[in-house]
Amino acid sequence: MPTSTPPASVMDLNFDNRFSQELPADPEPSNARRQVFDACYSRVLPTPVKAPKTVAFAKEVAELLELSTAQCESDDFTQVFAGNRLLDGMDSYATCYGGHQFGHWAGQLGDGRAINLGDVLNQKGERWALQLKGAGPTPYSRTADGLAVLRSSVREFLCSEAMHHLGVPTTRALSLISTGESVIRDMFYNGNPKAEPGAVVCRVAPSFTRFGHFQILTARRNLDLLKQFTDYTLRTDFPHLGTPSIETYCAWFEEVCQRTATMVLHWQRVGFVHGVMNTDNMSILGLTIDYGPYGWLENYDPGWTPNTTDASERRYRFGNQAQIAYWNLGQLANAIYPLIELKEPLQAALNGYTESFEQGWQAMMAEKMGLKAFEPETDEDLYAELLILLQLVETDMTLFYRQLAKIDFTVPLDALKTAEAHRLLGSAYYVPEQRNQDYLTRLEAWLKSYQHRLQKDGTTHLAKQSQMNAVNPKYVLRNYLAQLAIDKAEQEDFSMVNELLEVLRHPYDEQPDKAFFAEKRPDWARQRAGCSMLSCSS
Numbered sequence: 001m002p003t004s005t006p007p008a009s010v011m012d013l014n015f016d017n018r019f020s021q022e023l024p025a026d027p028e029p030s031n032a033r034r035q036v037f038d039a040c041y042s043r044v045l046p047t048p049v050k051a052p053k054t055v056a057f058a059k060e061v062a063e064l065l066e067l068s069t070a071q072c073e074s075d076d077f078t079q080v081f082a083g084n085r086l087l088d089g090m091d092s093y094a095t096c097y098g099g100h101q102f103g104h105w106a107g108q109l110g111d112g113r114a115i116n117l118g119d120v121l122n123q124k125g126e127r128w129a130l131q132l133k134g135a136g137p138t139p140y141s142r143t144a145d146g147l148a149v150l151r152s153s154v155r156e157f158l159c160s161e162a163m164h165h166l167g168v169p170t171t172r173a174l175s176l177i178s179t180g181e182s183v184i185r186d187m188f189y190n191g192n193p194k195a196e197p198g199a200v201v202c203r204v205a206p207s208f209t210r211f212g213h214f215q216i217l218t219a220r221r222n223l224d225l226l227k228q229f230t231d232y233t234l235r236t237d238f239p240h241l242g243t244p245s246i247e248t249y250c251a252w253f254e255e256v257c258q259r260t261a262t263m264v265l266h267w268q269r270v271g272f273v274h275g276v277m278n279t280d281n282m283s284i285l286g287l288t289i290d291y292g293p294y295g296w297l298e299n300y301d302p303g304w305t306p307n308t309t310d311a312s313e314r315r316y317r318f319g320n321q322a323q324i325a326y327w328n329l330g331q332l333a334n335a336i337y338p339l340i341e342l343k344e345p346l347q348a349a350l351n352g353y354t355e356s357f358e359q360g361w362q363a364m365m366a367e368k369m370g371l372k373a374f375e376p377e378t379d380e381d382l383y384a385e386l387l388i389l390l391q392l393v394e395t396d397m398t399l400f401y402r403q404l405a406k407i408d409f410t411v412p413l414d415a416l417k418t419a420e421a422h423r424l425l426g427s428a429y430y431v432p433e434q435r436n437q438d439y440l441t442r443l444e445a446w447l448k449s450y451q452h453r454l455q456k457d458g459t460t461h462l463a464k465q466s467q468m469n470a471v472n473p474k475y476v477l478r479n480y481l482a483q484l485a486i487d488k489a490e491q492e493d494f495s496m497v498n499e500l501l502e503v504l505r506h507p508y509d510e511q512p513d514k515a516f517f518a519e520k521r522p523d524w525a526r527q528r529a530g531c532s533m534l535s536c537s538s
């Protein structure tokens with residue numbers, strides 16, 4: 001039941017745990033690593049930590065739970081979200097899922113270092129699932145320790161919130177807590193293990209259900225449980241679809257396809273590369289989930305992936321994310337096929353994904369260019385040439401669109417105006433000398449056709465600029481900025497984590513006093529670990 005008053009303290013959060021109440025539990029109480037059959041989760045307690053300290057919290061996420069700033073600054077908060085104290089009503093557990101990793105079926109994976117605390121029900125009747133990442137081993141930890149290091153936790157915490165404020169569907173992050181304990185990691189799996197500070201992030205979402213939750217049940221031919229789990233998902237995460245039936249399952253899959261298309265379109269719009277789009281990292285709600293070796297495009301390069309584990313194949317490169325999402329949806333379709341036993345509706349939903357993605361892509365490119373609507377006869381060529389230009393010379397994608405928006409195309413592009421356009425765009429190039437005569441000629445030709453196209457719309461300069469600035473962020477979590485914040489955090493200076501959190505709350509605003517955070521990657525960061533190269537080690 002929702003409560004009539006907000007919690008008087010963190011200790012009074014109102015829990016109502018449907019997942020653990022309604023789905024079958026693994027009867028074994030220990031957290032020894034094992035295969036878990038005929039169950040959706042295992043009860044497990046977070047491992048207490050020595051000296052937890054709240055590094056940062058997101059006040060907007062606290063508001064969802066109706067927690068005040070003072071409550072977030074309390075010792076109770078630190079203890080609870082470090083995993084040191086369980087509250088009345090919490091029922092902590094790790095869930096069982098499987099997945100395809102890098103295109104290969106990997107069998108049981110599961111919450112290896114995520115421990116769910118249960119669902120908080122707020123006064124509005126909203127339900128928010130809480131999950132601690134890095135709170136110790138679970139039956140699903142396989143050969144790993146269930147812990148997380150500060151560097152990866154800073155990245156997860158900041159990026160979750162940055163994505164939310166950019167308008168990208170994502171899981172949220174309530175808190176970032178350092179544990180006062182160290183964790184051993186071999187960052188590049190090259191025989192150089194070292195002790196790093198540990199941390200725990202509390203993630204918040206309507207649910208953390210992944211494609212892999214369905215896949216593991218079908219892979220084990222546990223079809224009764226597959227039906228039970230799917231019906232549970234429909235009831236809790238998709239109540240608007242109505243009573244489960246073959247039609248509802250089809251409508252549900254269609255909605256998952258559409259939500260996934262929307263999510264990936266947003267990634268392409270803001271230049272986000274997930275880095276590990278395994279099926280276990282795909283949310284059934286179409287939320288960006290599991291921030292590991294993700295990265296932000298600096299120079300526009302569809303072939304780029306930040307994940308060194310994927311360096312040779314580059315399966316999860318920026319330009320391949322839409323195709324991979326489609327492939328992952330195909331795996332989900334296979335997993336739920338036994339419930340439906342009809343290929344056509346599943347294939348139709350997959351086709352619907354492709355159509356929506358293509359249409360959404362065109363609409364998005366039109367918006368990024370400040371056009372009123374996508375006109376196929378002209379605009380396909382216009383954006384295709386733009387995307388080539390962005391690659392001919394190393395060009396910072398984020399800066400380019402913001403600078404392009406500054407150019408006033410309502411006046412003739414004479415020599416003076418063209419020189420000004422070159423000057424404005426100049427700040428987006430990493431190696432300005434790469435601009436040879438061919439490039440300049442091609443760019444000028446494009447600027448002319450772009451101007452011609454804008455004239456057809458007749459939008460004023462300022463209206464076009466504000467339309468562009470509403471979809472092209474000025475501030476994203478640049479890879480090197482996250483690394484600078486991590487370098488400081490590892491010295492126990494958390495000022496930059498909090499400053500970035502603040503700046504990234506308003507990614508589309510100019511924030512002139514924060515211009516430092518909008519600068520392109522400095523040269524020192526080009527090849528530095530953590531800035532452009534990340535591994536799954538976290």
Ligand code: AMP
Binds near residue numbers: 110112
């Ligand atoms: P990821 O590639 O991060 O999505 O992780 C794949 C699987 O490995 C998931 O089931 C994770 O829970 C698990 N995992 C990753 N890191 C750890 C860790 N340090 N301890 C235990 N399990 C982990």
Ligand code: MG
Binds near residue numbers: 280281290
């Ligand atoms: Mg994962």
